[in-house]
Amino acid sequence: GTGKVTATPINGDVEYLSPVNIGGQTLNLDFDSGSSDLWVFNSQLSTASQTGHTVFNVAKSQTLQMMTGATYSISYGDGSGSAGNVGTDTVNIGGATVTSQAIELATAVSASFVEDTASNGLVGLAFSKLNTVKPTQQKTFFDNAMPNLAEPVFTADLRSNAVGAYEFGAIDTSKFNGTMQWAAVNTTNGFWQFSSEKFQVGDATPMAVPGGQAIADTGTTLMLTSAAVVNAYYANVQGAVNDQQVGGVTFPCNSQLPDLQFDVGGSFMANVKGSDINFAPVDNAGTTCFGGVQAIQSNLQIYGDIMFKSQFVAFNGGNNSIGMAPHQ
Numbered sequence: 001g002t003g004k005v006t007a008t009p010i011n012g013d014v015e016y017l018s019p020v021n022i023g024g025q026t027l028n029l030d031f032d033s034g035s036s037d038l039w040v041f042n043s044q045l046s047t048a049s050q051t052g053h054t055v056f057n058v059a060k061s062q063t064l065q066m067m068t069g070a071t072y073s074i075s076y077g078d079g080s081g082s083a084g085n086v087g088t089d090t091v092n093i094g095g096a097t098v099t100s101q102a103i104e105l106a107t108a109v110s111a112s113f114v115e116d117t118a119s120n121g122l123v124g125l126a127f128s129k130l131n132t133v134k135p136t137q138q139k140t141f142f143d144n145a146m147p148n149l150a151e152p153v154f155t156a157d158l159r160s161n162a163v164g165a166y167e168f169g170a171i172d173t174s175k176f177n178g179t180m181q182w183a184a185v186n187t188t189n190g191f192w193q194f195s196s197e198k199f200q201v202g203d204a205t206p207m208a209v210p211g212g213q214a215i216a217d218t219g220t221t222l223m224l225t226s227a228a229v230v231n232a233y234y235a236n237v238q239g240a241v242n243d244q245q246v247g248g249v250t251f252p253c254n255s256q257l258p259d260l261q262f263d264v265g266g267s268f269m270a271n272v273k274g275s276d277i278n279f280a281p282v283d284n285a286g287t288t289c290f291g292g293v294q295a296i297q298s299n300l301q302i303y304g305d306i307m308f309k310s311q312f313v314a315f316n317g318g319n320n321s322i323g324m325a326p327h328q
């Protein structure tokens with residue numbers, strides 16, 4: 001079978017939310033190719049933590065079965081996190097259905113999740129080895145669904161300020177231009193990780209990347225790479241400054257940002273459109289804008305939604321590869 005759901009950007013493309021049916025109840029969740037837990041806001045949470053959210057009502061599902069003694073606890077790269085207990089239920093994502101999917105039921109969530117009222121939980125789509133359920137680690141929705149999918153793939157079609165889609169079991173070739181190019185994924189760390197050793201602006205000298213590795217992470221808003229690459233890129237942008245106050249590089253909103261190409265698996269260069277690197281204004285007048293490409297201190301670069309807005313991406317769990325092509 002296959003399944004397809006909308007991916008709706010919220011708050012200026014900060015994150016993308018998709019409807020998921022769990023035991024007959026539909027929640028908008030954040031699909032995250034950078035983690036491997038499916039957890040939801042639910043009726044066990046404190047009233048305060050539930051404020052503003054649509055919660056999964058554990059009493060209302062006819063098919064929920066609690067997993068005795070099972071717990072989870074997850075913390076994310078940005079310091080947020082959640083923890084709770086675990087059950088299994090039927091999960092239907094746009095027609096792709098898993099009858100006994102581990103559903104992690106938060107009994108505690110960090111402030112940033114409570115405040116983010118648009119999101120009622122996450123669907124982890126990285127590799128199951130990262131799942132945090134104890135004592136028995138659980139499989140992701142994709143791992144459970146794969147045997148029944150027409151093809152062992154899911155795709156992310158994320159758009160700038162427009163509704164896109166996640167699809168399971170098929171690659172819709174009408175959604176991208178040209179031929180999709182593929183690279184090997186190294187699953188050792190549990191991420192959709194591939195080598196990415198260089199960046200290039202126009203036909204300038206390519207910039208090397210320390211560590212030369214990146215992950216494709218739909219749950220990260222920006223594109224995070226080395227400070228050297230960030231500085232070299234914004235050297236092309238008049239008025240770009242690294243503003244500690246704001247927390248990264250800003251530039252005049254009317255800047256003509258150059259495209260940025262990045263190496264994928266040593267086999268091809270994929271392009272991020274300059275227009276997608278203008279992430280958002282930082283001031284009410286809309287004079288100064290925050291860059292979509294920012295620096296992290298890590299040998300593992302994180303290609304988040306800024307990259308996905310320029311590239312249609314396919315994740316192949318059959319042969320552990322990642323495919324990219326410019327959006328149609």
Ligand SMILES: N[C@H]1[C@H](O)[C@@H](Sc2ccccc2)[C@@H]2OC[C@H]1O2
Binds near residue numbers: 030035077078113
């Ligand atoms: N894979 C990512 C994950 O989806 C988010 S969790 C999240 C936190 C608050 C709001 C929305 C989502 C967090 O930032 C980067 C990395 O960890």
